[in-house]
Amino acid sequence: MTSAEQIIADESKYYLPVFARYQVVLERGEGPYVYDIEGKKYLDFLGGIAVNILGHAHPKVVDAVAAQAGKLIHVSNLYYTAEQTKLAKTLVELTGLDRAFICNSGAEANEGAIKLARKYGKTIAADKVEIITAEHSFHGRTLATLTATGQPKYQKGYEPLPGGFSYVPFGDLEALKKAVSAKTCAVMLEPIQGEGGVHIPDPGYLKGAKELCEKHGALLILDEIQSGMGRTGKLLAWQHTGVKPDIMTLAKGLGGGVPIGAIMATEKAAKAFGPGDHGTTFGGNPLACAAANATLSVLVEEDLPANAAKMGAYMMEALNGLKAKYPALITGVRGQGLIIGIQLTKPGKDFVNACMAAGALINCTAGDVLRFVPPLNIEKKHVDEMMAILDKVFAADAM
Numbered sequence: 317m318t319s320a321e322q323i324i325a326d327e328s329k330y331y332l333p334v335f336a337r338y339q340v341v342l343e344r345g346e347g348p349y350v351y352d353i354e355g356k357k358y359l360d361f362l363g364g365i366a367v368n369i370l371g372h373a374h375p376k377v378v379d380a381v382a383a384q385a386g387k388l389i390h391v392s393n394l395y396y397t398a399e400q401t402k403l404a405k406t407l408v409e410l411t412g413l414d415r416a417f418i419c420n421s422g423a424e425a426n427e428g429a430i431k432l433a434r435k436y437g438k439t440i441a442a443d444k445v446e447i448i449t450a451e452h453s454f455h456g457r458t459l460a461t462l463t464a465t466g467q468p469k470y471q472k473g474y475e476p477l478p479g480g481f482s483y484v485p486f487g488d489l490e491a492l493k494k495a496v497s498a499k500t501c502a503v504m505l506e507p508i509q510g511e512g513g514v515h516i517p518d519p520g521y522l523k524g525a526k527e528l529c530e531k532h533g534a535l536l537i538l539d540e541i542q543s544g545m546g547r548t549g550k551l552l553a554w555q556h557t558g559v560k561p562d563i564m565t566l567a568k569g570l571g572g573g574v575p576i577g578a579i580m581a582t583e584k585a586a587k588a589f590g591p592g593d594h595g596t597t598f599g600g601n602p603l604a605c606a607a608a609n610a611t612l613s614v615l616v617e618e619d620l621p622a623n624a625a626k627m628g629a630y631m632m633e634a635l636n637g638l639k640a641k642y643p644a645l646i647t648g649v650r651g652q653g654l655i656i657g658i659q660l661t662k663p664g665k666d667f668v669n670a671c672m673a674a675g676a677l678i679n680c681t682a683g684d685v686l687r688f689v690p691p692l693n694i695e696k697k698h699v700d701e702m703m704a705i706l707d708k709v710f711a712a713d714a715m
């Protein structure tokens with residue numbers, strides 16, 4: 317067997333040098349646990365960054381993928397497959413939007429959403445092409461989606477960027493009101509900013525944004541890539557507010573770990589696309605769709621959004637206990653369901669490494685926010701285990 321050392325050395329020689337990886341080689345997983353190639357066990361509260369909503373190696377996903385792989389892995393979108401149509405129908409029924417398009421990733425879903433919004437704008441006026449997004453947002457790494465991303469650090473070096481994007485402070489309706497005009501084709505927002513540090517806007521924000529969009533004939537695009545799929549305690553984060561978007565994007569948890577994304581649209585928005593206007597070779601192939609169909613059926617059968625709400629509340633309470641215990645270190649606990657961030661007074665990186673040494677995977681976003689996006693089927697005992705590790709790590713820091 318190749319050693320971890322050798323794998324890490326080879327990676328640094330052969331892979332594009334874009335990832336600052338933790339020094340561990342993961343090999344297998346089971347439920348909320350993963351194991352490295354030396355057999356060390358970790359409690360996985362990062363879940364592949366909000367991807368592994370059923371944990372690792374869920375038998376229903378494993379069976380669905382294995383059965384589908386033995387039958388048909390891929391065919392072109394020039395043909396129909398039962399798995400793809402079934403996924404589209406399920407997504408429409410579960411979300412209340414009218415149409416679905418299946419692609420391969422979050423960035424690709426947002427890229428398609430941006431294209432659809434531009435086409436829609438042009439059905440109204442030739443210059444109705446502008447897209448407003450939020451500061452500290454995250455929408456992906458393609459040229460258009462990193463431009464939509466309101467964080468200069470992701471854009472630097474890639475200029476010239478596509479035009480037509482502008483940014484407003486997240487959660488600030490007055491700023492949005494000033495920015496929206498007849499030239500706006502869409503306002504694009506995350507209902508909860510994930511990568512930006514787990515920021516939840518005031519309850520009226522999405523409603524106000526939707527009203528401004530309606531007033532100016534613009535579309536509201538909600539990026540539910542991280543907040544969707546049950547994570548916040550409802551299937552979609554916007555369902556807490558009742559504000560239905562015109563276009564919505566999904567990815568991360570949708571395939572239970574298999575790469576997949578989706579654009580959802582109302583009929584009004586969807587009509588702007590016709591044959592040939594958008595496409596994908598791999599997107600919606602039967603293997604990925606079978607994984608998503610199995611994931612969705614478990615999510616619905618086991619009512620995982622409800623479990624996310626329950627476990628999230630339990631975990632927030634425990635984290636607030638840690639905040640009271642370490643007030644010099646923790647200044648805030650933010651979250652909804654099982655997307656939770658704790659605001660630290662110093663960089664989070666060392667704590668992530670200390671947790672890893674103690675047997676838990678988490679990550680740090682926005683520099684000083686520890687983020688938890690575990691599987692949605694975790695139990696109290698897993699939260700307790702995570703809290704014990706955090707307590708130990710924070711206590712060592714306080715000494």
Ligand SMILES: *Cc1c(COP(=O)(O)O)cnc(C)c1O
Nearest residue numbers: 421422423454455456510541542
């Ligand atoms: C992760 C993420 C994306 C990008 O998804 P990829 O699959 O990495 O392209 C876009 N938007 C949000 C809100 C995300 O969390």
